[in-house]
Amino acid sequence: MADALVIVESPSKAKTIGKYLGSKFIVKASMGHVRDLPKSQIGVEVENDFNPKYITIRGKGSVLKELKDARKKVKKVYLAADPDREGEAIAWHLAHALELDDTADCRVVFNEITKQAVKDAFKTPRKINMDLVNAQQARRILDRLVGYKISPLLWKKVKKGLSAGRVQSVAVKIILDRENEIDEFEPEEYWSITAKLSADGNPFEAKFHKLNGTKTELGSEAEVQAILKQIEGADFTIKEVKEKERTRNPSAPFTTSSLQQEAARKLNFRASKTMSVAQQLYEGVDLGKEGTVGLITYMRTDSTRIAASAQEEAKEYITGKYGEAFAPESPRNYSKKASNAQDAHEAVRPTSVLRDPDSIKSFMSRDQFRLYKLIWERFVASQMSSAILDTLSVDIAAGDTIFRAAGSKVRFQGFMKVYVEGNDDGTTEEDRLLPPLKSGDVLDQQGIEPKQHFTQPPPRYTEARLVKTLEELGIGRPSTYAPTLETIQKRGYVAIEEKKFMPTELGELVIEQMEEFFPEILNVEFTANMEGDLDHVEEGSEDWVKVLAEFYESFEKRLEFAEEEMKEIEIEDEVSDEICEKCGKPLVYKLGRFGKFLACSGFPECRNTKPIIKDIGVTCPKCKEGHVVERRSKKGRIFYGCDKYPECDFVSWDKPSAKPCPSCGSLMIEKRNKKGTRLQCTSCDHQEPVEETEDESTD
Template structure:
């Protein structure tokens, strides 16, 4: 007969933990939060120390009744929500809703859902940590005040349906600022000269670097021609040869932020998808006879710390699998990357290194396996010896010019045998091998290639790059990145094109008003300092009411000024050349969540709308009658489809090419990769590169 009730957040977690604890425990799920601020009103008594008015979340009444009934039938209730601020708040709300004594030790936390970790956690239950709860309450109330106080002003002065958010608004401004940088960017011309040389039949490349003993940047064709003339009949002779050893160290195990970034780079996962799949791995996967097992540690963490037990297991595995040389002299310790990192939990790692991805393959979905493999490899590599590379730099003289060739080769792979971190630019560090060269060697000149380039504007933000920027600036916290990126898209303030964020006209309009009347909300330093204040509340060194009061004092004044001085903006509809096919009136351009669309000027009598489409000059390969046009999905993502839809349902995420496949005459589409842009046939294996990556893409 069960004498204890354990309440967790999800049914999957309940199922796993129930198996570990046995028949003396009933394990049920709260399905997340059970109480929250009401949606219909602000729900905060500002004049009464910001007292929140919590209500039962709609639809959770039956869940609470079930939990209440179960709690009355047992001697003890344990609250085992996730080990973070949100989890602590859920436990506190449950204690109030179930009328439990929250001064008792009824809170149980574990960083991994394994049999040992769970059973150990139940040996040492603790009281609910009110500092954690108050930090969560302060953030929730702060965001409620910003959203529910500013949004009505925007509705009245600008456009109905608009809303403002604290962290979200800063994220949109960062994206908008980058777009403005791109618009203002003036490209500058520069040139490179590459000499293709050979010695003893081995070819390699060298780039021009110096003229008359000084470093020389080539900025125009005239300068290039002067260099070409100088080396026309020159012999190329090896001058200084520099050899050195370089060590390359592994990256630390994953934090929430670095996992989101790397999953975006290597797997193409959106931040929300990464967190969803990671949650599944944390809560448990059915492993046949072994039962349900949590495969990774808690995935909301900013710590790179690893337990001694996990390090010892990793050492034994690496020694057995790869040999002693691959084990570092002492276990690796990684310092906190960010000054504001809380270090409350371990880094994200496998719960057992012995469960390698290959052995887990039969039990996982494709996405689960790919993310688990990433976590597993990153952790193993983080505990391995550094790689040793031999680098070679060779200066080659030709008359009064110097060309330089560089290369490297791996002497000892170390951690690179398992894993190498990606980067935001999509480039990889490839070995460039050079033949054996000695001072005085005369080289064979095979070709001289001058090439014109133009500097490129800073790149738009990908999800990985934006998450990295938010973390570096101290905006938000690891658990907030995924919902923040989802929110700014749902509200229509940004759209995604080619996996990069672009601000919409709606986003620009809102940020313009926010900058004028609520500059502190968009101020990066102000927002980062607010995050630090919330961290101090969590640590118990700051009073949460005081933090809110200090914020609200100036915020209230801003609200009054905005209410009085913000001018009403009338967004006039621009009349198009198109006529409504339903009523004959002109169609006008309307501003929607994902930019402009066409709507009938006869609204509300006629509610006809249609997207603005761009013909890309390609005949539909499916129906042969329509044309392929550029469209946007409901989430703002660009795709291509037939203009005869719904009669023809042809769609493609990749842009179709006007050029048919030379091999089979089928449709070819543009594929973008780290190597550049290539045309790929949709029917056969034919492909061809049409655009190389620009070497100056991030200058």
């Protein structure tokens, strides 16, 4: 007979932990929460200190029966849900459902699922932390009050099926505000002048910098022509050469937010995909002879703290692999990015740096390997020596003007040997070498290139940019980013075009109503302060009922006012020129989570829908008769195919170009990478750059 029952959330986690604990333990999965607020009603007794009315989640009856039966066979029950607010709440609900003593030492937590960490955790079980539970309850009830009180208003006044959420509404407003900035943006003209120079036959470029000793911006062609006239026939002579040594430090190991951002930039992962794959790595991967092992520490964290044992292991690995110069004298520790950052868990890191990605690649799926490699490299780099760069700045005189050339060279790679953090503009830091130059040298002039530019509006938000912004503003917490982004798309408040968020007409309409009647919900500072209050509840310094009462006092007044004053708005579908081939009625434009599509105006009698076809102006390279059009897959990913489908089955994930390859005449396609967009031939090695604006750059 087993000694104890251990309850975790998922079957994969149960399987891993069961192997570590052996036959004396029964390990079962609760499949997440077993109790929650009812969906059919608000489920909160506002007048009774916001008492929640929990019920067993539909479909979880059989799970609870299995757990209760197992409970009868053992003397002790351990609740081993994830080590965060949500996990603590799951443990508390299980204790109530199974009629356990929640004041007993029944709670077991571990930050990583490795044999040693799990065994150590069972040596020190603790009581359920009610501060954590109450923080989760307060968030759940707060969101329920907002959602279940405002949503019916929107159904009645605007459109059925709408919803309002505390964090999701702020996210939509941020996206909408950026769109308004873009709409209101007025581009300004500016010019640059590039001098093509060489020293002893070694070419390089220098940019116009100063006129008469003053840094000068060029705003018109007339100003450029005046400069060109001044330097006509002038010698380009080196006036000053400045050399500096610059140190570059590694980035901190991953938090939930920075992991989501970097996975979006480097792996093209959506936030939800990143968290799903990270969960798999955390819960365990079967490594053959080694068995099932959790490969990373817990992935929901805003801490950059690293355990001393992990730092020591990293130092030994780095010294052995790269040499002593690549390991700093003392371990690197990183401070919290924000004052509201929690420090309950370590940063996201590999459970053992000795499991380098390539050595265990065969045991993982492609996505698991790519994300694990990213986490492993970031952690190793975070514990390595700084990189040393030599920078060179050269001022070149031509008449009364100064042109400047800048270059850099990595003298010592340090952490850059393993990993360099991406950025939201998709650029990377590379060597920009200049030839040997010294003061007084007269340079050969190869040409002068004036160029007109226009300032660009701020870019739309990608998932990475939006997560970063939400974190910086203190909106939401590690566990909320991915579901928030999913929700605003499912509700049709935003659409994604070219991996960037755009507000929909419906989203604009909902935010307009929210701004008028519930401005505090959209107030970034108010929402951030509420997150702070929830943190205080978790710390035990704030009463959760008091937090809810203070919010509800003003919120209730807003509700009463909105009930009386909010006007009904009728949303009419835009009618297209196309006719439904099934019933003959006009097709209308509808909005889904991946943008607009066409649907029959005879809905619900006729449910015909079709995508909006966008001709990209390229003749089909396969049948030579059809046109290549932009389509969307079922998951919303854009691809390109022939409009003669199914007669012609040409398809491409990459956008075809109307320009044939100058070398062989074959089809060229657009390929994007961190350096920009290039045209690449599908038959030969020819490729060429495509000039693009700043807003078209990828993350």
